[in-house]
Amino acid sequence: MGKLSLVGLGLYDEKDLTIRGIEEAKNADEVFIDTYTGIWNGDLKKLEKIIGKKIQPLARKDLEENSSKLLQNVKKKKIAILVQGDPLVATTHSALILEARKMKIKTHVIHNSSIYSAVAESGLHLSRFGATVTIPFIERTGGKLPYSVYETIKMNKENGFHTLCLLDILIEEKKFMTVQEAAKILVDLENQQNMDVIKLNDEILAAANIGSSKSFFVKKKVSEFLKFKSSELPAVLIIPGKLHFSEKELLFP
Incomplete structure (x- = not known):
């Protein structure tokens, strides 16, 4: 059998x-x-x-x-x-x-x-993550900004949840979305929707190569990620929601 x-x-x-x-x-x-x-x-x-x-x-x-x-x-x-x-x-x-x-x-x-458990290395509690989003390449969405991504981040923030943002990969082309590209899409979404969900001064996290000896987590303002250069791929973004005191101690001392 x-x-x-x-x-x-x-x-x-x-x-x-x-x-x-x-x-x-x-x-x-x-x-x-x-x-x-x-x-x-x-x-x-x-x-x-x-x-x-x-x-x-x-x-x-x-x-x-x-x-x-x-x-x-x-x-x-x-x-x-x-x-x-x-x-x-x-x-x-x-x-x-x-x-x-x-x-x-x-x-x-x-x-x-998997990435869903490994993001705990950031210091954020897994129990405080909401729905995950994938930020797609604009070429996948017919040139339109992915509003559902913005809506999910908004919903998570309203509930105090963190958002794990997976960055798109085009397998056949072996093309990875960079943190810089993802940050630009998020800022473009905010400029379009104008609901103060993603502010330039908000501090968010980026991580890459999780699970390897080359893994890293970095915390920067959204505006800084617009200029962020890194060859470490694949990467993810994490948008914090309401922080538990122990998360604050680790991430925002």
């Missing part, structure tokens, strides 16, 4: 794969890696050596348009798909699990660390 296993790779490279994840991949008949929903910084050859198997890349069409074809193969084999971060953060993988279960295919998820 076949089985579909989604195995989290963790935040950065092949060293983040758990022992349980390694065992699951070793026991699979075929091993794939998702190259669509995120950019992985690891070495595929080293990962293949750890697992002892050839790893086949999966593109967007394999996970979305041709998912039924992939699952038909799972009916006869044990398939492991390696996924950056935690497997069920991306809705693409949740949809794949749902489709597999409808086909009566056994599924197994091996969890790992």
Whole structure:
């Protein structure tokens, strides 16, 4: 009987794969890696050596348009798909699990660390984060500013919540949105909506390469991020809401 296993790779490279994840991949008949929903910084050859198997890349069409074809193969084999971060953060993988279960295919998820837990390194409490937003490249939105991003940040602030802002990635072009580009979009949204949600003097956080030895968190005013230069990618922005006293001690001494 076949089985579909989604195995989290963790935040950065092949060293983040758990022992349980390694065992699951070793026991699979075929091993794939998702190259669509995120950019992985690891070495595929080293990962293949750890697992002892050839790893086949999966593109967007394999996970979305041709998912039924992939699952038909799972009916006869044990398939492991390696996924950056935690497997069920991306809705693409949740949809794949749902489709597999409808086909009566056994599924197994091996969890790992993700950006959603790692942002606690900033000093902010995870329990005080509201809805997450993704700041998209304007080319994705037909040249229009992403109002839903502004609305979500506004709602979070009204409730005292912090906002994690994921920055867009164009996988096929290997293009990462920079902190500077994201800050400009936020300021343009404020200039358009004029509701004092994002002020130039507000202090916010940027982080990059979380989970690696090169990770960093930096606190600056929004206006300063408009001029911020960094080659460290991928990055995120964090917009603080109402701060707990212990968060204030760490971030705004």
